[in-house]
Amino acid sequence: MTLTRGRAKTDQEIQLDVLAEIARDFRFKPAELGVEVDGGIVTLTGTVSGFRKIGEAAELATGVPGVRDVANELTVNPVATFRDDTAIARAVRNALEWDAVVPDDRIDSIVRHGVVTLTGTVDYGFQRKMAADAIANLNGVVFVNNHIRIVPPVRSDADIYGELTAALRRRFPSEDLDAIVDAGTVTLMGTVPSYRIRREAEGVAWATHGVQALTNNIVIA
Incomplete structure (x- = not known):
C-alpha cells in the first residue's frame, strides 16, 4: 500500500497491510488469523497449528509500519497437535x-x-x-x-561493554545506541526508528559473551 508522505496510516490501512503480510508468508494460512486494529494497536486472534507460530505472527505484525503495539490472542489448536x-x-x-x-x-x-x-x-x-x-x-x-x-564464563563488565558497543556500531552505524553493564547485566539505551531494529539490538546483546541478564530500554521514535 502506498502511503502519502507525512500522513499517518488509518487503522483500516494498517489492518490491510498486516493481512497482506500474513497472506504472503508461507508459514500461515490466511484463515488461521484474524486482525483487528484500534488506534494503531493490532489484536491477533485465531487458532494456529503450532506454538512457534504465535510468536512468529506477532513479529510479523510488529514489522508493519504504523503498528504501535500488538495484543497476541492466538491459541494453538489442541486437536491438530495432539500427541501423548x-x-x-x-x-x-x-x-x-x-x-x-x-x-x-x-x-x-x-x-x-x-x-x-x-x-x-x-x-x-x-x-x-x-x-x-x-x-x-x-x-x-x-x-x-x-x-x-x-551461567556464562566469568568476564569483566568492561570487556562485555567493549565487545557489545563495538558490535552495535558495526551492525547499526547510523543509530544512537549505548549500554550500561553492571555485574554482567546489560541495559540497552538509545533511540531507533523501528521495533525490528530494537529486537535485533537485543539479539546482538544476548550474543555477547558474558551477558547474564538484559533490560531493553531502547525507545522507538
Missing part, C-alpha cells in the same frame, strides 16, 4: 540433541499436557533461546516454559 506426553518428551530430547549449538547434556525437560518446561544451564543467552526454538514447533507442543539459566 511420552512421545513429546522423546521428540524434545531428539531435537535438543540434534541442535549443534545447544548443550543438550545440560538441559532437562518436563512435559505435562503438551506444556514443556526446560531447566538447566547454558553459557550464553542465544543458547537459551535456541533451545526453546528447537522444540517450539514440534507436533504436540502447546507452550514452552523456558527456565534455563544463563
